[in-house]
Amino acid sequence: MTAPATVGAFGALREQLTDAAAAFADGPDALADILTGLVDDVDRALGERLEIFPVCHHSPASALAMVRRLRQKQPRVIYLELCEDLQPVLTELRNCRLPVAVQAFASQLDGFPAAWAPLSVIAPVTEASAEYQAIAYALETPGVELVLVDRSTDHVFQWSPRDETPAADESAPEPTGDDSEGQAALHGDAVGVEIGALRPGFAELEAYLLHHGKVRHWSEWWDSYVERPLATADHDTYRQVMVLIGSLFRRLRPSASQRNDRDEDRERYMWTRIRQHLAATGADPEECLYICGAFHAASRVEQFGLDSSAPDFDITPRTATAWQYGLIPSSHSAIEAQFGLAPGSVSIAAAAWSKAVSASGLKPYRLSGQRGSTIRRGRIKAATGAAGPVADRLSGFLATAPTPDGLDEAELRGWCVDIVRLARRNGYLASTADAIAVFETSILLAGLRNRARPTPYDFADAAVTCIEKDVVPGRRDVRRLCEILLGGDRVGQVGYDALPPLARDVLHRLQPLGLDLEKRTVQRALLDLQSNPELAGCSDLLWMLRHLLPPGAVRPIMGERRLGHRSLQESWDLALGRHQRALIELGYEGVTIEQVLEQRLRRAAHGPDATAVSALTAVEDAITLLNSPRLVDELGSRAVELLASERTVDDAPEVLRRIRRLLAHHQATASRLPAWCGAFVTTGYAHYCTLLPTAVVDEDTGVRQVGAMLGFLFSMESLALSLGCDRSQLELALAQSHPQAPPKVALLWAAHHQLGMLPLAELRTRCRELLTNPLVVPAFPQYLSGFVHALEPVPGLAPFVVETMSTAFAQLPDPVLLPWLPTLVTTLREHGPELVPLLVREAGRTFPGTLAALDSWVPPWSGTAPAGAPAVPDRPVGQVHALLADHREPVDAVAALLGVEGGWQHGDDRATATSIAALVHAHPDTAEAIATLLGLPPDAGAGAAS
Incomplete structure (x- = not known):
């Protein structure tokens, strides 16, 4: 677009700036082009047939100028720079207490990267803002049409690069300052959209202005050098100065930037929408007002202006993403954090707005229904405030120092x-x-x-x-x-009528508690479900809310909800008023809490990052929170699929813990085991048998994971075999496992012992050899760690582990014992904290309970009895046979279970003793094992045989 001629209202100012640039730079150069370009931008913006009203976001000066212009001109059509698809929500501002934010939310994406979900766009609204005054005027004045012309929220993300996470349109530095009130996170991770973000485009210019302005941050510079001087300026002066500032920041910005392209596309989009509306309605541009940021008022795109001959901007269609719209509470600190403003600047602006309104006598526009509002309705008349010829007010404003205010x-x-x-x-x-x-x-x-x-x-x-x-x-x-x-962190609130159906349903269902849940204070709810069974619905709802809302919104003080257990008394701390945003966003996902919870559980089980653990967690939540067998079966089947597709065993401990709990629940509450539970057991048995040889040699697989795998195989073995699995899978997997790490070697020994492939005597011999080998002694704590983890698959090994640790402490000298004692403690603490209590209980049963008994105590594994110990009574074999013959029912029951047929033998004790002796001679290992368990001498088995 060519620059206008030097004649016109700003010709003198343009010539003056050109001469100044030539004097400073010894001739016209880039500085002259910038200075004269600023004047050209002001001249072009103010000469447009459609009146452009430049604003700055959350600026009391802009709000005051807006009120004055609206009362003077009373336009019939207002074009507002705001996402066009947010317009239906603006009427709900009547039911809210400002500040609030208009929000568009999408949880199910179509056309955007899945990693972006959920998408959220917010536009905060405060009373001390020009856009709110325009919205209130349009909604409260009959015959006025409000048209939002900025790109839709869908286009906000369409124009974001696909290789990065979408960020706020107006780039801002990280917020600083104290957030002790906890309100800076009210907007969550939403993308912020604001009208009129005026800030230098590069850090050097901002640092220069702050240094010479003797201020610490941008908000203070704006308040001192723009806000206060313009608070009492007339309409023409205000417009010219704001366009000049917008043009300055626009021209002093790097030209080759993605943000420049996006801003220009926004301007093309808005002018295209304005021309389309004027053509469709036939509205008179003299009765219209275009409200946009001062940055966009100084636009140089080819579509600028109603008289432009450039073709309309090609607006791409929206994606198939389903957007939900509503209002969420906001606060001053949340707005500051969202847009990089100085802490306290929005509160100071609110205080300045109140003071300026009182001093000027203006009556701002407010929506009916808002707390503390006094409505003054406007009336439509002819456009008596139409703009006349543009006069140069800019030269006088720039040349004259502002009138200083006296000290108050x-x-x-x-x-x-x-x-x-x-x-x-x-x-x-x-x-x-x-x-x-x-x-x-x-x-x-x-x-x-x-x-x-x-x-x-x-x-x-x-x-x-x-x-x-x-x-x-x-x-x-x-x-x-x-x-x-100076104003405080004012927090807004969305009224009941403006809440989505889900949020209203939650508040309605919690009414039996007798609490005002819209308050921002933490309230205590007491539920005696035994005396008041009608409160069971409230209890169920609170547990679901605890699962869905962020921590602190709904917090149980007393009572719990787990598989097979429901408390009779519960106590809750409720802070739904403080977490209204999270409750509102739940309403964008469904109509009821149950529907949203079901969707969340399905998403956890079917998401791209879903694992068998996440699916089992969803199954458990579905049982405890929803009690939906259909959903449980669906999620359980998904858990089976995920377990079969996993190629690592990192989650084996958690898988074992959760499936044990679920199996115990179903076995205790159902007549038969669900089909998915059986499929999970058989799939897990085959899965872990297949991965076991690789896991024991993989350095990235810990001993805890291998122990959990073996725990799954051994604890689920009987159920898996009854469902058709083959035990040879496990035997073959153990035969192919050749670990090198000491903990995994100990685990494999324990597994062999469990299968009967390694007798306890031989296992004891191996540990004794380790303790006598000086080269292996430093690594012995790692073997002990493996034995501790072996208590998961082989809990009967606890006496042996206690014996091994006691033997090590008894036999090793202090120079050997003390160096690896810290390693032993840290190893047990790191790798087996949940299994150490088993050792403690076993040690309590093994060692004497009093100090006096310790002197005469002999370890049971030593094989010798102390002097004076009572002798084991000699029980003839005939007495044993007589005892069994007198109590035949238990023996017959055991024989029936084992499938043994035959009757009882009758004869004298000698014949019976002869037959038993022959049996003992045929199986000497059994007699030795029994003798060892009874604490008898090693030759007791042979004596019994003789």
Whole structure:
């Protein structure tokens, strides 16, 4: 677009800037092009037939200028820079307490990367903002049409690069400052959309302005050099200055940037929508008002203006993603964190807005139904406020210093007294002397910064200097106290009528608790389900909410919900008012809590990152929270599929723990085991048998995982064999396993012992050889770690592990024992914390319980009895036979189970003894094993045979 000629309202200013650039740079150059380009942008924007109203987001000066212009012109059509698909939600602002944020939310994506889910776009609204004044005017004035013209929320993500996570449209630095009130996360990870983000495009310019403006951050610079001078400016001056600032930041930005392309596409989009609406409705541009950010008012795209001959922008269709729309609560700190504003700046702007409204006598527009609002309805008349010829107000504004405001001693004195009172409540040792010091220091800082009167930022710096000496006694520092004093972190609330159906249903179903759940305080709910069984529905709902909402929203104090157990009394801390955003976003996913929970469980089991553990967790949640057998069977079948497809055993301990619990629950509550449980056991048996040889040699697979695999195989063996599995799979897997790491070697020994392939005597001999080998002794704690993990698959090995540890402590000398003792403790603590209690209980049964008995105690595995110990009574074989003959029912029952046929033999004791002796001679190992268990001498078995 060609620059306008040097004639016109701004011709003199353009020539003046050109001469200044030539004088400073010894001739026209790029500086002259920039300076004259600024004037060209202002001239073009203000000469447009459709009146453009430039604004800055959350600016009291913009809001005041908007109120004045709306009351003067009373337009019939308002074009507003806001996502066009958010328009139906704006009427729900009547039922809310500002600040709130208009939100678009999508959890099921179609056309976007799955990793982006869920998508969320928010546009915060405060009363001290120009867009809210325009919305309130349009909704409260009959005959006025409000048209949102910015790209849709779907296009916000369409224009985001696919190789990165979408971020906020207006790039902002990381927020700083204290967030002690916990409200900075009200917007979650939503993408923020705001009107009129005015900020330098590169850090060097911003640093330059902050340095020469003697301020610490951008919000303070804007408040001092733009906000206050424009608060009382007339309409023409306000428009020209705002367009000039927008043009300055636009031209002093790197041209080759993706953000420039996106901003220009937004401008093409908005002008295309405006022309389409004017063509469709035949509205008179003189009765219309276009509200956009000052940055976009200085646009240079070819579609700019109603008289442009450029073709309309090609708007791509939206994707098939289903978007949900609503309102969520917002707060001043959340807006500051979202858009990189200084902490407290939005609260200061709200206070400045209230003061300016009172001083000017303006009556701002407010929506009916909002708390504390007094509505003044406008009326439509002819456009008496139509813009006339553009006059140059910019030259006078730039050449004349703003009229300094005098020192308002009463206001500053009130601030100083209140901050001292607030500081004392928060633990500071502040006094009247500190109030006086803050007063004088505020004036001093304002003078050093060339200000006629102290600003809230000067006051906050003075308070920190004079009151906060070296430590912060409480959780709030002085700067945070100043923010609270100057306006506080105002938190909005969405009214009941504006909530989605799910949120209203939750509040309705919790009414029997007798609590006002819309309050932001934490409330205690007591449920006696035995005396008041009608509260069982509330209990079920609270457990579901605990599963779906973030921590702290619904917190159980007493009572639990697990498989097969429901508490008769429960106590809850409820803070649904503080977590209203999370509850509202649940309403975007379904109509009822049960529907959302079912969708979440299915998503956990069928998602791209789903594992057998996540599916089993979903099964357990479905049983305890929903009690839906159909869903349980579906999720259980999915768990079987995921287990069969896994190629690692990292989750084996968790798989074993959860399937044991689920099997115990079904065996105790159902007449037969569900089909998916049997399939899971058989699949897991084959799966872990296949992976066992690889896992025992894989360095990345820990001993805990191998122990859990063996625990699954041995504990589920009887069930797996009854369902058709073959035990030869396990024997073959163990035969192919050749571990090298000491813990896994010990695990394999324990597995061989469980299968009868390694007698206990031989296992004891191997451990004795390890203790006598000086080269292996340093690694013996690792063998012990393996034996401890072997208690998972072979719990009967606990006496042997206690014996092995006791033998090591008894036989090894201190120079050998003490170096590996810390290693033993840390190894057991790291790899087997849940199995060590088994050893402790076994040791309690093995060792004497009193100190006096310790002197005469002999370990049972030593094979010798202490002197004076009672002898084992000699029981003739005939007495044993007589005992069994007198109690034939148990013996007959055991024989029937074993399939043994035959009757009882009758004869004298000698014949019976002869037959038993022959049996013992035929099986000497059994007699020796029994003798060892009874603590008899090693030759007791041979004596019994003789």
